[in-house]
């Protein structure tokens with residue numbers, strides 16, 4: 001596809017969020033006949049005996065089959081208020097509890113986040129949050145957006161809980177990510193009132209889609225001017241949609257570099273997009289996920305994403321179904337390995 005066509009397509013998608021969010025403030029009723037049963041298939045046996053105490057070894061413990069199994073459980077329509085939305089919230093709650101986390105439901109005006117906490121040993125008031133939004137909208141299964149992110153953080157929770165850390169690990173399933181990020185915003189606003197320090201928030205948004213064919217990665221209009229090195233790298237790679245994008249700011253660049261380092265061990269290309277106030281003004285597409293809820297409160301956060309609609313035409317089921325069979329679970333596991341390795345470093349594994 002010629003570059004001009006690619007960019008035209010990108011402009012057409014520019015109105016989309018990384019997730020197809022639309023701001024609403026009230027809970028919607030269940031979709032008539034569109035909700036899946038609340039009962040989910042049984043888990044793979046919980047096994048958190050990775051038994052290793054280094055970030056690299058922990059990241060190697062990530063299991064693509066577990067990510068796939070959870071995407072299969074989660075990827076059905078799950079608008080807030082629907083039975084399956086409640087079932088996925090319960091999956092987060094019960095899984096984290098089985099893994100030994102202290103779990104509570106963080107209720108706010110229109111929804112509920114699931115918050116799992118595992119206390120650190122020497123710096124328990126310093127928290128590192130690994131997170132993804134669990135809702136979706138309409139009748140789309142939302143496998144990439146964002147069953148993949150939830151499956152990745154649940155696998156991360158399984159792997160990480162086998163280790164000891166200095167800092168406290170928080171694993172969060174956000175509600176209403178597709179509704180103006182209301183869930184993560186409510187938590188971020190409360191976070192400054194909690195005792196201790198929120199050291200880092202890692203948000204995963206659509207992390208399961210890849211395509212190694214040339215000309216499958218789109219870029220937003222003006223991207224080349226703002227990120228010339230990354231644009232050149234994508235051109236040199238024939239616009240293959242097989243890399244991870246990390247959206248960071250000044251405070252989270254060290255973590256972004258750690259993701260690159262861990263990703264390199266698994267042959268995962270990682271592009272860092274560092275935002276500034278100037279780029280924020282021009283590139284609103286990079287500001288539409290849960291990381292921004294924390295930036296808005298002056299807290300350090302970072303986004304890991306496959307770039308959503310800039311590579312996956314099925315996001316929002318706009319061109320094809322965003323179902324489990326469309327994802328690449330080896331790619332999703334490499335993204336999870338890179339993210340988990342970096343989170344383990346941030347937690348200071350002992």
Ligand SMILES: [Zn+2]
Nearest residue numbers: 019020145146
């Ligand atoms: Zn989303």
